Each structure stands twice: as structure tokens, then as C-alpha cells.
Amino acid sequence: MEPAVATKRRVSLKFFMLNARFQVRDVGCSGMKAGKIEMESGGSCQYQYIKLDHYYFCLQQSPIIFAWLLFCKREDLLTIQPWLKKNLAPWTLSYFRYHWKMFMRNVWHISIFVRCRLGLRDNVQTVRLPVYGQFGMAVHKGYKIFNLRSGLATKIFDSDVNQSSIVREIEQLKKVSQIDFAPSLTRWDLAERWYQEEYIRSNIPLAHRSPDSVTFLKAFYQEVVPCMNSLMVFQPPEAKDLMVCLKELMGIPEIKRLSTEELTGSEFKKIKSFLDSMVECLRVEGNILVNLVFTHGDFCPANMLNTRQGIKFIDWESAGYRSALFDFYSYFFYRIVSSKHSVENVVSEVNEGLPNFISGVAMKMPEIAYSLSHFEKVYRWMYYVEEVCKGLERERTDKNLNILEDILKYIEAFNRYEEILVDKEQSVKCVE
16 A cells, blocks of 8 residues: 555545544433534434524534624525515615614624533523524424525424324415415425425515505516416315305314303403404305315415525415405405405405406306305405304414414404495495
């Protein structure tokens, strides 16, 4: 063997042994320093994440990468939580104040991150998760971790989530992956309770959040209506008796709880009173056939991303069969509840946008379009009931959001919407 080759092999062996020794020191048990990787009894790595503001950051990345995320990849952070973004006029005093505040906050977060890596700070919320990523956030039933390098987003379920719920969500996402404007599901691990899907990076299209109705409706016609129409034909529609639909909705455990002594708060009483009134209104309409279609379940601008391939929708966990106008009304009522647009303006927008939407449906599903045109009121009330029921189902498992408050906001918007429609009908009758 030549001396140079032997020397190279000895150096490589030394490096391998040092690296192995370093990894052994890093793989600790309980009581280890903050920056180390923990091994569970099953042998899987547990990466440690610290919570700073609304995000979780992995301590296994270097402080340089962390600083790069804060200063150079802020758009990626705002993509997953767009409600934190402020659209300020450039080169104004408010613009400079905002960015100076963000700069100082980032410097402070870097100092916290470094101290946590050195084990010098203990009063920061931390979690240990089986998947590596640069940053993440708490979501419904777990966490979502984002890896910019691999282009993947991983949802990790909490330990109290049933295995059957995880399987059901994964099976649903397998189907959804076939939709052009949905992220692709890549792989999953039921033992470690996670799945990975394509990470879509973009900004929320400002047109879909615009307070200007003309701009908003133009974006709706061009980008949203084609997606809604495609989604409606993705799975075969179902026709059901209205009374059967109501019986199924009122039979879910979360609705039955409203009639027990377990829920005595004023919030639950308001919810029960609203549901009872809507169910009674629907029963008066008689036992008509309503059409159920495959829906996104949370079809709103917050889940829309503008990419080079066109509009993409994320967060399909609530996808399923619902009334044919569920996604349509979800998109418009989001402006009232989350974007704080006036109900009066949204009524006008719906009156203009709904005929356009139904005409698009008529091209592929004329029977459903006929039903939507003749029973528009029934489908709107069905959406109200379904939205509240969806919120009550989520209220029992969501630890991050005040779902009851959101439900009451929706009910307030629904009641105001109906009041405006009644006033308009009375005005028309007076004119006649």
C-alpha cells in the first residue's frame, strides 16, 4: 500500500471515530442540554423545537441558518401564517418603523436561540418531534414542520389523536393529491404519527383580500370559480333528502352535547338556539332533494397561494362531502369573520358572484345548477348549519384557537346577512 493512501485512510478513520464520538455525546437522555438530539426507546430521533412568537424553530440547525431564516426567508414564515403580514406603503414612516421593529426583534430572537443551544435558558416553550425542519407551527391536532431544503411540509399528530383519525386523514389526502391545485402527498409513517406533503411557497394573492369589491370579484371569477367547479366534479355528487341530511348533521355527538347539562355556558346556548331556528326554517321548506359535492371544507383566501403554476390550495384536512354551495359561501363569509368586511358589501358581492358561479356549474352539471338556482335559500341555510357543526367538531380537539369565539362570529354574520336580505325583500315589495 502506498504511504499517501495509508495516511489518507488513517485520517479518514480518525475523523470517523471523532464524528461518532461527537454524535454519541449529542444523543442524550432526559436532562440533556437544549441543543441535543434525543433518542426515544424505539430508536427514532427526537428533534427539539423552541417557540418564538408564533413559530417553532429547530435547535439542531446552526444559528447562522436561523438568522438566515429570520432576515432572508421571512416571506416563507409569513406564507404559513399570512395574518401576521402587514402591507404598508413603501418608504413611509410606518414602513421604516415596522422594519426597524422587526430587525430588533430578530436580533433578540437570535440571542435567545443561541442561549437555548448552550443550555443557558430554560423558560422557553419547547417540544420534541420526530422530523427535522427549519421551522414550524402548531396546527389542529399537532404540529406542521417545514423543511425548505427538501421542499416538504410534515404534519405530526399529537399523542392523544386516535390512530383511526390519522389513517382517515391520510387516506383523504391520497385522493386530494390527484387535484391539480392541491399539494402532493409524498410519504407517511403511521408508527411515528406523521405524513409529508409538498411544501408550496408563495404569498397570499392580495386581490383575494382586497376591500375593493371590483378587484375582489375579478380575482374570484378568474381564479376561484374554475377551482370550485373542478372540485365539484372531482368526486361523483350525491343527492339526498333534506330531512335525511339534517338528521345526520344533528346526530353528531358534538350537536347532541348541546342538549345535555354538560354544556351550560351562554355561548353554547346561543349556538343551540341558532341551530334550532335554522333547522326549523329548513323543515318548513319541505323534503326536497339537495346535492352534496366534494368540498375543501375551509375554502378561503388564507388557504390560497399564488404560484408559477397558478393558484394552489393548502390545508385539506377538512375535505369531505357537503352541500353544493358550502365552499362558495365559505369563501365569501371569510371576508366578514376574518377580514372584517361589512356584511352589506358581502351581500352585494354574493348577489353578483353567485349567478356567475352557477352558470359555470351549469356547463358540467346542469341538474345541480338548476337545484342551486331554485333552492338558493335552502343551500345557504344548509351552509350555516354545516359551518356551525364543523366548528363544534373542531372545538373539542383544537388547542390553539378559540373556536367558540369563531362560531359566535359566524352566527352573528349569518343573522346580520339574513336581516339585510329580509329588509331588501320588504323594500322591493313596498316599491311594487
